[in-house]
Amino acid sequence: MLSIGKLSAATGVKVPTIRYYEEIGLLPEAERSSGNQRLYRREHQERLAFIRHSRELGFPLGDIRELLSLSDRPDMSCAAADVIASRQLAAVKDRIARLQALQEELERMLTQCAQGTISDCKVIEVLSNHENCLHADHGESRHPAHADHDS
Amino acid sequence: MLSIGKLSAATGVKVPTIRYYEEIGLLPEAERSSGNQRLYRREHQERLAFIRHSRELGFPLGDIRELLSLSDRPDMSCAAADVIASRQLAAVKDRIARLQALQEELERMLTQCAQGTISDCKVIEVLSNHENCLHADHGESRHPAHADHDS
């Protein structure tokens, strides 16, 4: 039986985040001590590790919820899990492509800048005129599936 | 003199977003018509285009605020702008590297999955055990500087 602090240390998930996951129903409610403090077992720890790792891989919480419910039904076909992972893979590839376009644009901006004054700074100039861009399409997608999280 | 709708059409920034930028002080307050509707001039349009393009390049609004205040001082050295752009470039490179690690992990997960049942699905298994990962460090950074936006 782990306290929330021990569970946090064991999984690398912050204490308020654990409570948040419980609140939104990702983690089942923990038992409580006589003094109302949460007590966790190995199952919780595993489930939380699963969540954490999935978050690291960029899955949004909605997807993780699905994956967790799949993992609770070991006899089912894993096709659904594959669909989720494939979707995530596609999102990641898309993000990489866009970010690479950004990278090139930023590098171009910086190498062209002669370190003079703002008035002829290429950085500012490029930002002012989208027409100067090599890549017209460096916006990211509507459904980012981003993975910014974590400490 | 453009209405907010025309400005929106001209720049690709949604109407509520324009109002939001005004609210947080990124765009100066517009003049108003007799009936209290916003009226914009070319200056506003340029500034908004600058903001939009910067957002597309992934700059967070705080950085854009700095860049805008720099662009208002054309005689200054552009070193500060370069610092901001370099910082953004570094963040982008970092994100790309992490996303590539994710991509490999996801691909590995998927190619190993034999399409059987959940109980031996590699997707679920990899998510359960971080130890199975080739890359230990596929979390993204603490300061994402992400660019998920836009329609």
Add this chain to the structure above:
DNA sequence: GATAAGATCTCTAGCAACTAGAGGTTCAAG
């Protein structure tokens, strides 16, 4: 000039995925 459609106004609330803080209780070490 009247009317109706569409655009605009302000305001509030919501999204993801948490993080931070206040103010109070409980646990564990000495």
Add this chain to the structure above:
DNA sequence: CTTGAACCTCTAGTTGCTAGAGATCTTATC
């Protein structure tokens, strides 16, 4: 048995918007 760290609940803040309600304004048509 005391003290200080860890825990509790609750609210509000973060970033960058988006969505909706309900009211008002503008513009085109008749």
